Amino acid sequence: MTEVVHTPRVFSGIQPSGGLTLGNYLGAIKRFVEMQADGIESIYCMVDLHAITVWQDPDKLRHATRELCAGYIAAGLDPAKSILFNQSQVAEHVQLSWIFNCVARMGWMNRMTQFKDKAGKNRENASVGLFSYPTLMAADILVYHATHVPVGEDQKQHLELTRDIATKFNHDFGTDFFPITEPVIEGAATRVMSLRDGTKKMSKSDPSDMSRINMTDDADAIAQKIRKAKTDPDALPSEAGGLEGRAEAQNLINIYAALAEMSVEDVLGEVGGKQFSAFKPMLVDLAVARLSPISAEMDRLMQDEAEIDAILADGSERARAIAAPILKKTYEIVGMVGA
Numbered sequence: 370m371t372e373v374v375h376t377p378r379v380f381s382g383i384q385p386s387g388g389l390t391l392g393n394y395l396g397a398i399k400r401f402v403e404m405q406a407d408g409i410e411s412i413y414c415m416v417d418l419h420a421i422t423v424w425q426d427p428d429k430l431r432h433a434t435r436e437l438c439a440g441y442i443a444a445g446l447d448p449a450k451s452i453l454f455n456q457s458q459v460a461e462h463v464q465l466s467w468i469f470n471c472v473a474r475m476g477w478m479n480r481m482t483q484f485k486d487k488a489g490k491n492r493e494n495a496s497v498g499l500f501s502y503p504t505l506m507a508a509d510i511l512v513y514h515a516t517h518v519p520v521g522e523d524q525k526q527h528l529e530l531t532r533d534i535a536t537k538f539n540h541d542f543g544t545d546f547f548p549i550t551e552p553v554i555e556g557a558a559t560r561v562m563s564l565r566d567g568t569k570k571m572s573k574s575d576p577s578d579m580s581r582i583n584m585t586d587d588a589d590a591i592a593q594k595i596r597k598a599k600t601d602p603d604a605l606p607s608e609a610g611g612l613e614g615r616a617e618a619q620n621l622i623n624i625y626a627a628l629a630e631m632s633v634e635d636v637l638g639e640v641g642g643k644q645f646s647a648f649k650p651m652l653v654d655l656a657v658a659r660l661s662p663i664s665a666e667m668d669r670l671m672q673d674e675a676e677i678d679a680i681l682a683d684g685s686e687r688a689r690a691i692a693a694p695i696l697k698k699t700y701e702i703v704g705m706v707g708a
């Protein structure tokens with residue numbers, strides 16, 4: 370069998386399950402913008418079908434989908450260079466996910482920690498969609514033959530499953546058709562933690578708004594949240610080793626480093642020895658300087674919903690042009706009769 374060389378192509382997605390957080394920005398979108406700058410063909414999705422694995426109010430879902438698109442663009446994605454679209458408009462994702470439901474094994478799915486975290490104690494009452502979420506995610510990626518997927522640390526296990534599905538499909542059908550995708554988990558803030566609890570991920574759906582910085586927060590809200598962020602009584606260390614066992618201090622330093630585009634070591638070289646009372650105002654100033662222009666641009670873009678809808682429609686068409694032949698070929702490999 371000849372080895373297929375897959376051309377580099379980037380895919381990633383974010384759920385419109387609420388407003389964008391600083392976690393989504395530092396863990397994902399900021400990396401998307403850097404990858405666009407590298408000139409690799411890039412496809413960025415608003416994964417609305419993933420969002421409905423837990424209840425979404427339809428009006429809020431529509432708003433969040435458009436706002437997420439505005440967030441992508443405001444952060445620096447150019448819809449002429451990158452393909453921006455919402456998942457539900459390219460049916461090939463769902464069609465391929467069915468094939469992958471038949472490739473993935475129950476044992477693999479039962480090991481997915483995100484399902485366990487999100488379903489919580491009431492697993493019997495979770496949607497079937499929440500359980501099969503990772504096979505749809507594998508389809509999102511592989512329906513474009515994406516080779517690189519920039520994500521935050523929390524998505525690592527789903528990406529490993531995507532690789533397992535591609536490997537098993539290729540093995541079962543004696544082909545090299547699907548690439549073995551590389552996760553791209555890079556930067557100082559691949560796991561931004563809650564401002565109220567340094568052991569919990571910062572999340573859109575955390576009931577406490579004080580736990581996260583939203584990309585739409587104004588300067589006052591950002592300042593208030595950082596001022597009230599949980600910390601410990603000690604001064605900041607001068608070296609990274611001194612952050613061990615200090616989850617909240619580590620989190621605020623990681624956020625600073627990612628926003629300043631500095632290494633943690635360099636940040637500690639500057640702020641080591643300072644109390645949080647002196648460091649927090651520095652973090653507020655930096656966060657406001659970096660995030661305010663993005664939220665102002667999101668506001669401006671949201672004034673023209675028709676323009677956002679046109680960008681999504683154009684992106685869907687360009688995405689479908691890539692996905693349709695890959696799905697068709699998959700069906701042929703599997704043995705579906707068709708034109």
Ligand code: AQP
Pocket residue numbers: 382383384385386387390392393394395396397519520521522523524558559560561562570571572573574575
């Ligand atoms: N706290 C985080 N730190 C770093 N990266 C993060 N991401 C999410 N939270 C953090 C990254 O953002 C991308 C999109 O995530 P998602 O919206 O698909 O789902 P999620 O990871 O479940 O994000 P949320 O905010 O926690 O959403 P809800 O509350 O709806 O479940 C991914 O690349 C993710 O790694």
